[in-house]
Amino acid sequence: MLVLTRKKGESIIIDGGITVQIASIDGNNVRLAIDAPKNIRIYREEIYKQIQSQNKASVRNTKDVFSALKNMLRN
Amino acid sequence: MMKTNFFGEIVVSEEKHITFTEGIPGFENLTKFVLLQEENSQHFFYLQSVEENGICFVMVSPWGLIKGYNLHIPQSIEEKIGFGTEIEVYLIVRVDEDPLKTTVNMQAPIVINPETNKGYQMILEGSESNLRTLLSQVIDKEALC
Numbered sequence: 076m077l078v079l080t081r082k083k084g085e086s087i088i089i090d091g092g093i094t095v096q097i098a099s100i101d102g103n104n105v106r107l108a109i110d111a112p113k114n115i116r117i118y119r120e121e122i123y124k125q126i127q128s129q130n131k132a133s134v135r136n137t138k139d140v141f142s143a144l145k146n147m148l149r150n
Numbered sequence: 151m152m153k154t155n156f157f158g159e160i161v162v163s164e165e166k167h168i169t170f171t172e173g174i175p176g177f178e179n180l181t182k183f184v185l186l187q188e189e190n191s192q193h194f195f196y197l198q199s200v201e202e203n204g205i206c207f208v209m210v211s212p213w214g215l216i217k218g219y220n221l222h223i224p225q226s227i228e229e230k231i232g233f234g235t236e237i238e239v240y241l242i243v244r245v246d247e248d249p250l251k252t253t254v255n256m257q258a259p260i261v262i263n264p265e266t267n268k269g270y271q272m273i274l275e276g277s278e279s280n281l282r283t284l285l286s287q288v289i290d291k292e293a294l295c
Contacts, residue, residue, distance in 0.1 A: 141190055
């Protein structure tokens, strides 16, 4: 892993097209300003991980999905 | 011919395979899926992996089923799946043994462009409750027949 030290207002450039700037620092909070092409996906890590685990938990594990649902929908 | 855990052996021509170029979160290595409709309902669909027999998602089409559903698809997503007028939207359902606990993932809708057969799972900003919304609370029961 590459570890760099940056000051407020300084940036790093990733692969020529993505700039990440330290916009502000306030105690434990660091605000990043990211400039990247629109097709680059940027997520907060914990949100991406929540989606990953929800997808994993959603894999169909029973043959009879529908009759239980249908009963619920009818009631 | 492909084997599946829940549909037995099925035949879906390669041109109908839906490509998720970046996979979907949690299954980033799986890029080829087929879309199957539940024969008992116009609202329910399955997204079955071509590459792994056992990976299948239950999905609902929200239009006319989930009260007041609305989704804005940004241009950056259209650039990934191709511009089209008929982009399809699906929400993954987590089926629980207790149907009242069955949830729908409102935070990460699946969008599919049927003209290009490309798909993508969007991740919307929002609270964690949107990830596991009780289906029974958002469904418009009158829409079902």
